[in-house]
Amino acid sequence: MRAHLxxxxxxxxxxxxxxxxxxEATNASDEKAAVDVAQLYETxxxxxxxxxxxxxxxxxxxxxxxxxxxxxxxxxxxxxDEEATQIATYIAEKxxxx
Numbered sequence: 001m002r003a004h005l006x007x008x009x010x011x012x013x014x015x016x017x018x019x020x021x022x023x024e025a026t027n028a029s030d031e032k033a034a035v036d037v038a039q040l041y042e043t044x045x046x047x048x049x050x051x052x053x054x055x056x057x058x059x060x061x062x063x064x065x066x067x068x069x070x071x072x073x074x075x076x077x078x079x080x081d082e083e084a085t086q087i088a089t090y091i092a093e094k095x096x097x098x
Contacts, residue, residue: 060092
């Protein structure tokens with residue numbers, strides 16, 4: 001009986017461990033992505049103005065999108081559409097309204 005349990009344990013445990021990614025790995029990649037977007041925000045937005053006015057307000061997702069689109073229109077070569085989406089999401093999450 002013990003041999004059967006040992007065999008089951010040896011066969012099932014590796015499959016169970018492989019089924020779910022380690023939380024640390026997911027958290028680490030999430031943290032890196034968050035840092036990358038924060039750096040993107042700082043690099044792109046600070047080119048033209050201080051970041052303080054943005055940080056002094058709160059934003060709905062639509063307001064953040066409109067804000068970033070206004071800035072993007074000033075220099076379409078500086079902020080791509082993908083970057084604008086990432087920055088708007090970052091602003092809405094970092095400075096949420098309500």
